[in-house]
Amino acid sequence: MSIAEKAFLGSLMKAEYLLKDTVIQPEQLEGTRHKELMRRMVEFSRAGKNIDLISLTTLPDLESFGGMSYLSELLSYADLEKFEGMEKLILDLWKEREKRNILTVAAMNDWEIAKVIAELDKINQMKMDDYTSIQEALSAIYEAPWEDQKILKSATTGIKKLDEVTGGFQGGEVTILAARPSMGKTDVMLHFAKMSGWAGYLPLIFSLEMPERLITSRLIASTGGFNRTKMRDPKKLLNESQKNKWSDVIGDLNETHMQVFDGAGQTVAEMRAKTRKLMNQFPNKKPILFIDYLTLIRSGELYGGNSHLQVTEISKSLKTMAKDFNCPVICLAQLNRSVESRANKRPMMSDIRESGSVEQDADVILFLYREAYYDRDSQDQTLEIIVSKNRNGPVGTIAVDYNEYTGKIEEQKERSLILE
Numbered sequence: 211m212s213i214a215e216k217a218f219l220g221s222l223m224k225a226e227y228l229l230k231d232t233v234i235q236p237e238q239l240e241g242t243r244h245k246e247l248m249r250r251m252v253e254f255s256r257a258g259k260n261i262d263l264i265s266l267t268t269l270p271d272l273e274s275f276g277g278m279s280y281l282s283e284l285l286s287y288a289d290l291e292k293f294e295g296m297e298k299l300i301l302d303l304w305k306e307r308e309k310r311n312i313l314t315v316a317a318m319n320d321w322e323i324a325k326v327i328a329e330l331d332k333i334n335q336m337k338m339d340d341y342t343s344i345q346e347a348l349s350a351i352y353e354a355p356w357e358d359q360k361i362l363k364s365a366t367t368g369i370k371k372l373d374e375v376t377g378g379f380q381g382g383e384v385t386i387l388a389a390r391p392s393m394g395k396t397d398v399m400l401h402f403a404k405m406s407g408w409a410g411y412l413p414l415i416f417s418l419e420m421p422e423r424l425i426t427s428r429l430i431a432s433t434g435g436f437n438r439t440k441m442r443d444p445k446k447l448l449n450e451s452q453k454n455k456w457s458d459v460i461g462d463l464n465e466t467h468m469q470v471f472d473g474a475g476q477t478v479a480e481m482r483a484k485t486r487k488l489m490n491q492f493p494n495k496k497p498i499l500f501i502d503y504l505t506l507i508r509s510g511e512l513y514g515g516n517s518h519l520q521v522t523e524i525s526k527s528l529k530t531m532a533k534d535f536n537c538p539v540i541c542l543a544q545l546n547r548s549v550e551s552r553a554n555k556r557p558m559m560s561d562i563r564e565s566g567s568v569e570q571d572a573d574v575i576l577f578l579y580r581e582a583y584y585d586r587d588s589q590d591q592t593l594e595i596i597v598s599k600n601r602n603g604p605v606g607t608i609a610v611d612y613n614e615y616t617g618k619i620e621e622q623k624e625r626s627l628i629l630e
Contacts, residue, residue, distance in 0.1 A: 212303070213287065215244045218296045220288035222251060223281070226261050228290075230534070231482040234297055235510075238304040247275055294487060308333050365498045365538055368405025370621060371608045375597050376574055379406065379498060379538035383601070384528050384571060386504070388543040388562050389578035390550075394593055395542050396420065397617040398578060399500050400429055402540060407466025412495035414488060415470045416481055418506035422472045429468075432617035434459040439615075467495065475508040478527035485535060496537060501528075503542035504568070522567035529571045543568065545577075555584060559598060575599035580612065593619070 218239075222229050229251060236248040250269060251261040259265055263285055267278055275281065289296075309330060316326045364378035379385060379402070389395045403413040417425055427441045434455055440447035448456070471484055485497055501507065509520035510527075532539040545561040557577040559569050569575070577596040582588040593612035597605045611620045 212240060212300075214296050214299045214303075215239050215241055216284050217287040217289055217292070218300055219244060219247060219251075220284040220286065221290055221293050221296070222248070223262055223266065223285050224288040225290055225293075226255070227534075228293060229255050229261060230530075231479065231486050232297060233477065233480045233483050234300055238300060240303065240307070243275055294483075297483070305333050365406040365411045365496075366409050367402055369401075369595070369608065369610055369619070372595060372597075375603055375606055375608065376600055377602060379540065380573070380602070381496070381536040381538060382533045383538055383573035384525075384532050385538065385540045385574040385576060386543050386562070386568055386572040387540060387576045387578070388545050388557065390545050390557075390583075393578045393580060393583055394612055394614070394617075394619075395578060396425075396502060397428065397432060397612070398593075398595070398619060399502060399540065399542055400425070400432065400617070401619040403468055403498075403500050404429065404433065404463070404466050406498045407468050408462075410495065411498045412488065412492050413466060413468045414485060414497055414499050415468060416476060416484075416499065416501045417470060417472045418474055418476060419502060420472070422470045425470055425472070428617050429463055430456075430459055432619070433463055435613075435616050435618055437615045438617060467492065475506065477508045477510055478524060478531060479510065482531055482534075485531075485537075489535070497535065498537055499531075499539045501539070501541040503544060505544065525567045525571045555579070556594070556596065557598075569599070572599060573601040582614075592622070 218234065222232070234248075236245045236252065239245045239248060247266075250266070254261045254265060263281055266272075266281055269275065272278065272281075276283075312326065312329045312333075315321075316329075364380045366378050367373050367376065376385075387395060387398060399415075403415055407413045415425065428438070430436065431438045431441050434452065436448065436452055440452075444453075444456070469488055471481075473480075481499070481501070485499065489497055504524065505517070505521065507524045509523050511520075511523065513519035513523075528539050528541055543562055545557050549555050549557055549561050556579045559575065561577075562568050562575075575598045577598055579594040579596060581592065582590050591611045591613060592609050595608045595610060597608070599605065609622050611622055612618075
């Protein structure tokens with residue numbers, strides 16, 4: 211049985227919090243005894259019991275795991291500093307075994323090539339290191355000196371009136387940002403991420419749909435006020451003054467320290483593992499998490515394909531993650547098509563897909579609405595941010611200016627706060 215698995219299980223016994231953060235599932239271990247032991251650890255943890263050496267000795271079938279002496283041996287292999295390396299090694303070995311299994315089954319059942327590729331792709335999506343830091347993404351044109359900022363109580367939304375209503379993004383709280391497609395969700399999220407980064411937070415973006423390249427391009431466009439279509443070929447399409455501004459824009463964005471993870475189908479456990487890793491890398495910064503978007507998060511269990519149960523599990527896990535790391539979590543969500551059939555198309559709680567648990571678990575729910583989205587002739591650049599639920603304050607509507615060509619969001623000078 212592999213030493214990596216022994217060290218992995220020993221580390222879980224030594225530092226129980228790692229069980230919540232690890233991306234490894236029991237069935238990904240090779241040793242039958244190891245699989246079963248990790249399953250028992252998960253059961254213990256769910257029942258609120260400890261998973262240390264003393265607790266595990268109460269297992270009724272302790273002898274089938276090699277008794278007290280084997281558990282002690284596992285504990286002696288524990289090495290918390292190398293934990294991420296062990297996870298990666300176990301994952302790599304599991305992938306190799308899975309690939310062999312798939313190819314065997316495919317050959318026996320005469321699968322089509324497309325199916326084989328799809329199954330192999332699913333395995334490759336399981337990864338720890340799919341992130342690109344904004345410094346790499348923008349390439350190190352500038353290595354601007356920066357100071358460690360003091361950790362703030364709440365992260366600014368970058369919109370003054372929204373901060374007044376919500377008190378900014380608070381640690382331990384989950385904010386749901388929901389709208390119909392093309393309403394400006396991703397642009398609003400990137401605005402929040404930039405602003406919190408400049409205020410000294412560490413923005414982590416889990417983009418389950420849009421690749422890092424597009425996010426970087428959108429960030430540059432909205433920060434520089436460049437039309438997004440010009441980003442396809444900056445050399446040809448940007449004018450001289452825009453080119454002169456380019457390096458300043460990149461210098462500014464570098465200072466957000468934003469990190470982008472663009473692996474598809476990530477689970478909350480994977481996000482936790484990546485967040486903890488980044489917290490160790492940036493010990494003086496408090497993380498703020500942005501997830502795009504809710505129903506693309508892979509749930510830990512399948513629940514027989516019941517999407518309502520999957521969303522319930524994910525929604526609860528997001529709240530637990532926000533509390534455990536004491537950081538804000540902002541998760542985007544799609545709205546049902548039912549909005550379109552109403553005369554007043556401003557969104558309501560019931561429009562959130564699989565809404566029940568999301569409505570209950572979220573501390574703040576923001577909806578986005580633009581009149582110009584429905585009336586193509588309108589010159590009105592107003593984007594309404596509707597605070598529909600606010601656990602610690604009033605609800606109401608904040609109006610901002612939104613340029614749909616650049617993605618830039620700006621405060622409106624007057625008449626922009628309607629409290630209910």
